[in-house]
Amino acid sequence: MELGVIGLGRMGRIVVDRVLEAGHEVVVFDIDEESVADAADAGARPASSIGDLAEKLGPEKRIWLMVPAGDPVDAALDELAPVLDGDDIVVDGGNSYFEDSVRRAESTDAAYLDCGTSGGPAGAELGFSLMVGGPQWAYDELVPVFDAVATGPDGHDRMGPAGSGHYVKMVHNGVEYALMQTYGEGFELLANGRYDLDLESVANTWNNGAVIRSWLLELCEEAFREEGNDLGDVADRVEGGSTGTWTVQEALEQEVPVPLIYQSLAERFGSRADDGRFSRRLASRLRYGFGRHDVPRRE
Numbered sequence: 444m445e446l447g448v449i450g451l452g453r454m455g456r457i458v459v460d461r462v463l464e465a466g467h468e469v470v471v472f473d474i475d476e477e478s479v480a481d482a483a484d485a486g487a488r489p490a491s492s493i494g495d496l497a498e499k500l501g502p503e504k505r506i507w508l509m510v511p512a513g514d515p516v517d518a519a520l521d522e523l524a525p526v527l528d529g530d531d532i533v534v535d536g537g538n539s540y541f542e543d544s545v546r547r548a549e550s551t552d553a554a555y556l557d558c559g560t561s562g563g564p565a566g567a568e569l570g571f572s573l574m575v576g577g578p579q580w581a582y583d584e585l586v587p588v589f590d591a592v593a594t595g596p597d598g599h600d601r602m603g604p605a606g607s608g609h610y611v612k613m614v615h616n617g618v619e620y621a622l623m624q625t626y627g628e629g630f631e632l633l634a635n636g637r638y639d640l641d642l643e644s645v646a647n648t649w650n651n652g653a654v655i656r657s658w659l660l661e662l663c664e665e666a667f668r669e670e671g672n673d674l675g676d677v678a679d680r681v682e683g684g685s686t687g688t689w690t691v692q693e694a695l696e697q698e699v700p701v702p703l704i705y706q707s708l709a710e711r712f713g714s715r716a717d718d719g720r721f722s723r724r725l726a727s728r729l730r731y732g733f734g735r736h737d738v739p740r741r742e
């Protein structure tokens with residue numbers, strides 16, 4: 444299969460490498476010329492514009508968008524619109540708002556797959572977890588690509604119609620916020636409690652057989668190992684927040700109580716007052732662990 448990939452940042456580049464590794468052809472474009480040149484060095488065919496990428500793909504186009512959510516997705520779709528028809532397939536693998544994905548699916552001539560992607564840049568070696576929404580035929584057609592990008596055949600599935608992939612990913616991120624918050628609170632109590640504890644050792648011990656073992660807890664262990672028991676100069680400030688805000692808004696609309704997810708989001712907003720909370724500094728460091736997001740550092 445031949446896949447066009449638009450957006451070659453932390454995530455898009457992993458999509459390219461994994462699809463190439465599985466033996467498929469990849470045509471790439473990014474507004475950053477250096478990223479295109481790097482991907483070409485790795486074996487992809489470079490394109491000089493979105494139009495050029497579409498031309499290189501030939502009549503049945505399979506295109507994966509991995510650009511930041513919001514305007515860049517609409518901008519890419521606007522440029523693709525003149526060359527897309529009903530035999531083509533566009534995947535949006537970013538963290539788009541699900542209602543935007545429903546709108547885009549309705550207004551795009553191609554079959555549109557909204558694909559929630561979890562695993563972050565740290566998941567490059569293992570592969571991602573992919574939550575896909577959209578037409579069944581388009582999902583079936585792209586199974587070889589999803590097999591390559593995900594951990595394997597079990598690492599992806601079709602959730603339902605348009606929007607459902609990004610809806611499931613939105614809720615996933617709400618859960619992610621709450622898990623990070625609860626690990627942060629537990630370690631904050633241990634750090635300020637009555638014993639002088641080695642937190643890396645605690646995390647390591649918990650990760651070996653404890654009920655609360657998890658990948659996020661492994662990333663806690665990594666954070667203590669790399670930053671020190673007191674998290675060194677990691678600042679008390681957690682960025683991000685859009686997907687968690689959507690989760691809470693949707694929960695309010697559906698009248699489903701999600702107090703832990705809301706509280707985790709509120710803690711992030713509260714962190715921007717810079718009052719030195721340990722739990723938030725750990726959450727910030729964990730975002731680097733799985734997402735390679737920048738860690739704000741103390742002066």
Ligand SMILES: NC(=O)C1=CN([C@@H]2O[C@H](COP(=O)(O)OP(=O)(O)OC[C@H]3O[C@@H](n4cnc5c(N)ncnc54)[C@H](O)[C@@H]3O)[C@@H](O)[C@H]2O)C=CC1
Binds near residue numbers: 449454539560561
């Ligand atoms: N980093 C993470 O942990 C995860 C990120 N995502 C989502 O994946 C998407 C991409 O994220 P990252 O790779 O982390 O972002 P990134 O900022 O590392 O990469 C985005 C790339 O898109 C390119 N770009 C921007 N506008 C463009 C346009 N109009 N045409 C072509 N290229 C354009 C940029 O030059 C950049 O190379 C986002 O929606 C993000 O929320 C999803 C899961 C995990």
Ligand SMILES: O=C(CO)[C@H](O)[C@H](O)COP(=O)(O)O
Binds near residue numbers: 619684
């Ligand atoms: O989707 C992700 C992980 O699953 C991304 O890392 C996302 O950026 C996390 O959300 P936030 O930036 O709000 O912390």
